[in-house]
Amino acid sequence: MITHTAKRIFEKAVDDYHIKDRVDQPFSNPYDTDVDFLEHLLYRKAWIDTVQWHYEDIIRDPQIDPVAALKLKRQIDASNQERTDMVEYIDSYFLDEYKDIEPNKSATINTESPAWALDRLSILTLKIYHMEEEASREDASEDHRLACQQKLDILLEQRVDLCTAIDTLVKDIRNGDKYMKVYKQMKMYNDDELNPVLRGQNKK
Template sequence: MSFTVTANAIFLEVINKYHVINTVDQSFSNPYIENDQLIEHLLFRKCWIDTVQWHYEDIIRDPEIDPVAALTLKRQIDASNQDRTDMVEYIDSYFLKKYAHITPKPSAKINSESPAWAIDRLSILALKIYHMDEEARRPDATEAHKQACKKKLDVLLEQRIDLSTAIEELLLDIENGDKYMKVYKQMKMYNDDELNPVLRGQK
């Protein structure tokens, strides 16, 4: 089974599991064993973070939201964004370790994004597909709305094929030494007490 077949299946598993209760406050449990040699637990956790944040973003756009609740939710979104970035780096660390024994060819090139950031886009794409499909079948929607969403869904499904193919090719290129991984930490400044002048000024 190819990597992206596994990843897409886990992403769908996550999204379906979330929607059983369908609340951002539900508890999280990972059915996959944490193991440095396996990536499934990282993929599950990554998509769970994305799924909860997807619904945070829906909630905060409520024009009637209480300002105090909105500020609390903004803090939750900030924390979720940091968790998302951390998970991307964990996934890249998995691939760095997996391919550590590979010696890149002299002609090897670097990719514009790491495997994990491409996987990040694949996870978000799974959420877009799920919710666009939901809209295309919504019983109380107009036929025009459903048809418009069906067209968008077709594009998203095609995009998933293309992105999955690109990820498979990237991993194969790294494995064959035709491309090499070079990962940069995100170095976000606004969460750092020393780098954000507003936070630094409150010390």
């Protein structure tokens, strides 16, 4: 099942990041595109999400220098675009994988593509990792740890449900009961021609 692979790789990427736990650490993908193409994409996706998770932590520091915050905001924007690009690469993999499947006449479309569902699983992996940290943090109060453990239990249940839904979706696509139709995100804020502020700057 696809989520067995995705869950394993997402967890590996999160664990690997936290060995150094620095947003500026160099990235190295352990999966070869010629041998493990999907694994390569999933690992890269999870790494992007993990770095951005920590970007979001840093930028919420009330004492952050405004110049540093602006630079970090630009990094978050770039990371968001890279995250979207990776989702679309992963969906391209699924489109190619099932391009020869003829949908049944009764086949229906899903509210989200397999890759966007896997995006949710990647973020959920991060939530679980950090909630586990909080639930066992020795310098936190007992009440804090108990509250975090309760949240962790819900997140773990949510992961089971999400994995079941993703595997069902992929199975339905493979069987012709669902069909894929992917729309590009068409983000406008990073585009020099679509963002009126950037377009105005280019005319000066």
